[in-house]
Amino acid sequence: MMWTLLSIFIPNGIGIILYFILRDPLPQVCPKCGVTVRSKGAFCPACGAALANTCPACHRAVEPGWSHCTSCGAELKHA
Ligand SMILES: [Zn+2]
Numbered sequence: 001m002m003w004t005l006l007s008i009f010i011p012n013g014i015g016i017i018l019y020f021i022l023r024d025p026l027p028q029v030c031p032k033c034g035v036t037v038r039s040k041g042a043f044c045p046a047c048g049a050a051l052a053n054t055c056p057a058c059h060r061a062v063e064p065g066w067s068h069c070t071s072c073g074a075e076l077k078h079a
């Protein structure tokens with residue numbers, strides 16, 4: 001009886017956990033105003049602060065290791 005219940009609930013529990021992990025990716029927190037940003041935008045919707053590295057020319061999100069923007073080809077300056 002016990003094992004039957006466990007075998008029913010454990011897979012469901014994992015499924016629910018996976019559902020929430022897959023459905024709700026880690027939200028970003030704005031470093032300036034502290035608002036939680038769920039979308040994958042590069043800027044905070046509340047205060048406009050940059051949430052990710054962005055290209056100075058086209059303002060698209062770029063990754064830290066990039067030396068050039070993949071959208072417009074502009075050279076990226078690193079701090
Ligand atoms: Zn903000």
Ligand SMILES: [Zn+2]
Pocket residue numbers: 055056057058059060069070071072073074
């Ligand atoms: Zn660019």
